[in-house]
Amino acid sequence: MKARVDGAVGHGAGRDAWNEVVREAGLRSMQRHGRKWWIGVVLLALVVLAGFYAWIYQLRHGMGSAGYNDQAFWAVYLADVVAFIGVSYGGAVISAILRLTGQSWRAPLTRLAEGMALVTVLIGAAFIFPHLGRPERFLNIIAYPNTSSPLVWDFLAIGTYTVATIIFFYLPLIPDLAIVNKYPGARGSRLRKAIFKALSLNWLGNEKQRKVLHGALTIVSLIIVPLAVSVHSVLSWAFALTSRPGWSETVFPPYFVIAALYSGTALVVVTASAFRKGYHLERFITKRHFARLGYLMAALGLVYLYLTFVDLIGEGYTGITTGWIQQTITGRYALAFWFYVVAGELLPLVLVAIKKTRTPTGMTVAAVGVVIALWVKRMVIILAPATQPLVSGSWGGYHFTWVSITITLAGVAAIPLGLMVLFHFVPLFSIDEMEEVGYLGAIEQVSAETSAAIASGRYDEVPELASANSAADVAPTRVAGSRPRLRRRAFGTGTAMAATALMAAAAISLFGGAKPAGASTAVPFRLAIAQVTPGKATLSLVASGSPGQKVDFYVQSSTFSTGGLMQIGSASATNGTAEITYLPTWTGEETFVARALGAGGSIAGSATQAYKVTLDPAGLPKSVYEYARPMDGVGVNLVRTLLAIAAAVWIVLLGTLLIVAVRIPRLARR
Amino acid sequence: MSWNFDFKHAKGLRIGEPEQPPASCSSADLCGLPTAIPPEDGDSPVSRRNFLRLLGGGLGTAALVGAGAEFISYRAWAQGANGTTGGGGMSGKGAATMADTKAPPTHQWAMVIDLRNCDGCGSCTAACQKAHSLTPDQTWIKVFAMEDSAGNTYNMPRPCMQCENPPCLDVCPVHATFRTDQGVVLVNQDRCIGCRMCMAACPYEARYFNWNSGVSYPRLPVQPTPEFPVPQREGTVGKCTFCVGNLNNGLLSECASGCPMGAIYNADVITDVAVNAMGETVKLSQYLYDNNAVTFKQENNTHPRVWYILGHGQDLDTDTDQSTSA
CATH class of the missing domain: 2.60.40.2550 (Immunoglobulin-like)
Structure with missing residues (x-):
C-alpha cells in the first residue's frame, strides 16, 4: 500500500491520499490476475459446464432423470429458483436501504451487494429452464398468458425485478466508469475503454450531475424494495394459491420475503468476506461491517424463526391437516428441518451474541450456515406438502440424482464465477462513493484503529457516522396482496320457462306380452x-x-x-x-x-x-349455480390494476434511466 | 390427517333429511323449479350446500314426479355455461362471443361411481392405461384403498373429476388446460410448458406428468389431440380425458366399459342419463338423489362432475367387514 491515511489526514492532502488509496484498492480486481484467480475461474467454469451437460442429459432423458415423480412434482429446481432469487433480493434491498438511510458505512459494500444481486437474479431466473418440462416453449407465457395464473405474474415480477437490478447496478457505476478510464493504472483494451466511455455519459462529477444521479438512485432504490417484496410474494403465491395443505398458508408471502432478506444478507456477508480476503480489503471492509451485518442477520433470522413457528402452529394446533407438519418435525424431513433450526438459526444467533465470535470469521461461518440452511428449508417447504397424499395412500419422496445435484452445484458455482468475471470489468467497490462517504467512514475507522490522538482533531468535522442501528431500518415493506375475492352473481328470478311442446294427438299404443291370467275385463293397455x-x-x-x-x-x-x-x-x-x-x-x-x-x-x-x-x-331457466371465476368482477379489475402498476414501474425505471442518459452528458457540456 | 371421506361431515350436507315442500307447492307447479327460486339476497353465495340441498332434499318432495326439477335447471345452466366457465374453447379470448353464437352443446358429460359395486379389482385402471398407452405409474383412474371414519375400508376409483370450477385451469400460465363446452377439462399438450402448477393445484392428484422419454408408443396414424392424447408428449402433463371421443360416439369410456362390476356409469347431465357396462340405464338426477350421491372434497368448491355413491362393496356379497351401510 502506497499511501496511508495517517495523522496527516486533512481535507486537502488527506483526501487526495485517501482517493489514491481507494482507487488502487477498488481497481485491484481489474488488474492482471494471479494464478489463483485463473485456477478458480477454470474450476468454477468446469462445474458450470458440468451443469450444462447434466441439463442436456436431462433434456434427452426426461425429467425423471432428475429424480422427479408425480408426488415430488416440484423439488430441487424450484428450491433453487426461490433460493437464488431470494439471495438476490437480500443484496439489492440491503444496498437500497443503506443508501436511502444515508448510512456512510455502506460505501465499501454496496457494489459487492449489487453485483451479487445481479449475478444471483440471473442465475435464479435461469433455473426456471431446468424446472420446466418443455423449456423451449417458455415464450408461450408471453404468447398465451393466462392472467389468473400466479406464474404469469411471477414472470412479470421477476422480469421487472431483473431490469431494476441491472439499472440499480449501472447507475452507481457511472462515476466509476469515468474514473477507471482516467486512472493511469487501469488496464484495459481499447474496446473496453470505448464502451466505458459511452456508458459513463461524460461524467465529470460536477454538482449538477451528482444531483441528477443522486435523484435517480433514490428513485430506483425506492422502487426496488417494494419490487422485491412483490417478486417474493408472487413466488410464494405459486404455492399459496393452491388448496394443498402446507402451501395454502396466509403467512407465505411475508415468509418468503423474510427468507429472501435473511439469506440475502448472509450471502452479502459471504461475498464481502471472500472478496475482502481475496483482494486484501481488510482496511475498508472492517470488523465493524461484519458485526453490523451480523446484527442485521440475527434480527432477520429471529423474524424468520417466528414466521416458521407461525406457519407450523396454526394447522399443527387444530390438527386438521397435520401430515406435512409431522413429516417436517419428526418424519422424513425432520433431519433437514432441524438442520435448518441449528445451522440456520441457533448457530448464527450464538455467533452474533458472543462478542468473541462476532468477528469476520465468525460472521462468515454464520452466514454460510444460513445460506445452506435456508436452501434446505426451501426444499422442506416445497417437498413436505408436495409429497403428501391428498386422497389416500402413502407419501411420495424425492430422491436426488447426479443430474439435479450437478445442475444445482453449477448454479452455486456460477455465483463466484459470475462475481469474479463481473469484477474483472468493474471496480470492487464504488470508488466515487468511497471517496465521498467512505472518507468519513474511514476516518472513523482509522481513528479507532490507530490512536485516539489522531482522532481527537477530526471528530468534530465528522457528522453523524455509521452509528445507526441498521437492523431497524430494514423492516420489510409489505405489499398489500389479497387474493382475488370470489364473488358470486345472483341471478334474477323469473327467467320464464318458455317452452313449446307440441300438442300431440293421442296415439294408439300397442299391446305386448301375455295378458294377465283371468283378465277378461282387461282394457287395452295404452x-x-x-x-x-x-x-x-x-x-x-x-x-x-x-x-x-x-x-x-x-x-x-x-x-x-x-x-x-x-x-x-x-x-x-x-x-x-x-x-x-x-x-x-x-x-x-x-x-x-x-x-x-x-x-x-x-x-x-x-x-x-x-x-x-x-x-x-x-x-330454459337459468340456474342459480354459478361458479365464481377468478377473473369475474373484482378479478378483472385486479388484473387491470396490477398491470397498471407494473406499467408504471417500467415507465419510472426506464424513464429514470433515460433521464440519466440524456441529462448527465448535457450537464457535462455546460 | 385423516384420509377418509369427509362427505358426511361436510357442512350443510343433508343426507337423509329431505326438506318439506313449500305449502304452496303443487305437483303441477313442479315445486322448486328455478323460476320459483329467488336469488338469495345480495351477494349471498349459492353454495354447494344449496346445491346439495337442492340435489338432495328438494328433490324428495314427491317421489318421481317432479324429481329432477332442480336438476333440470342445473343442466340448463350447464347447457348455456360454455361461455361463462372460462376457456370454453381452445382460446380463452372470445369464448364468450363464441358462446353467444354457437349452438348449445348437446351433452355435458359426467360420471357416477357406485362404490357399493366396486371390489377394487383395478380393471378400470388397466383398461385406461391400455387404451392410452400409459406407463404403469400413470393411473389416470386410480383405485384408492380408503378408510372411513369408522375404520372400515372400501375402494374408491378416482378419475379426473372434470370439475366445473377446475383449479388446474386457473393456474395454468399458458391456457394449455381448457374446459370444453361439454364440461370436459382437457390438456393441450402442444402448448403445455411443463411447469406442473396444475399438479400443485389439483386436490385430487388426478394429473400425471410425462417424466421420462424412452417409453415405446404404438405408432398411430393420427396425431395426438387433447381429446385423445396418445401417445403422451414427454415433458407435459396428462390426465383423464373422460374418453370424450368414445362418449361422443355413443360408447362408454374405457374405464366404464372395462369395469366388470358395473360400478362406473358414464352420464350426461343434459339428457339426464347414466349407463354402465351392464347396460343398466338410470335417470341420472333420480339415481343421484335416491342414493344420496356425493362429490369428493366438496369443501374445495371445485364442483366435480363425478358423483360417488357411498358404499364399501356390499352389493357384491364380498363384503366381510361389519361396516355400517352408507
Missing part, C-alpha cells in the same frame, strides 16, 4: 302423451291400467349406444289410468314406454309411444 300446461315443457304420460296396478314409465336413452330403458317415473293406476308428469330436457324424438306390472313384478302390459320434444334452449 300410453298417451300430452302437454300438461301451456307454456311449460311438461309432458303428461297417461297409461291405462286397472285400479291399484303399478305402472312404470321409461324413455329409451339414445345417449349411449349400450343404454337401455331409463326409468322416469312410476305411478299406481287410479280410475283406470296411471299418470306422471315428466320434464324433458332435450330436443328431438324420443321413445317412451309404459309397463304395467302384474303380480310379483312381472310385466302385465307394455305400450310404446314416440313423441317429438321441442324445446327452445334460450327459454
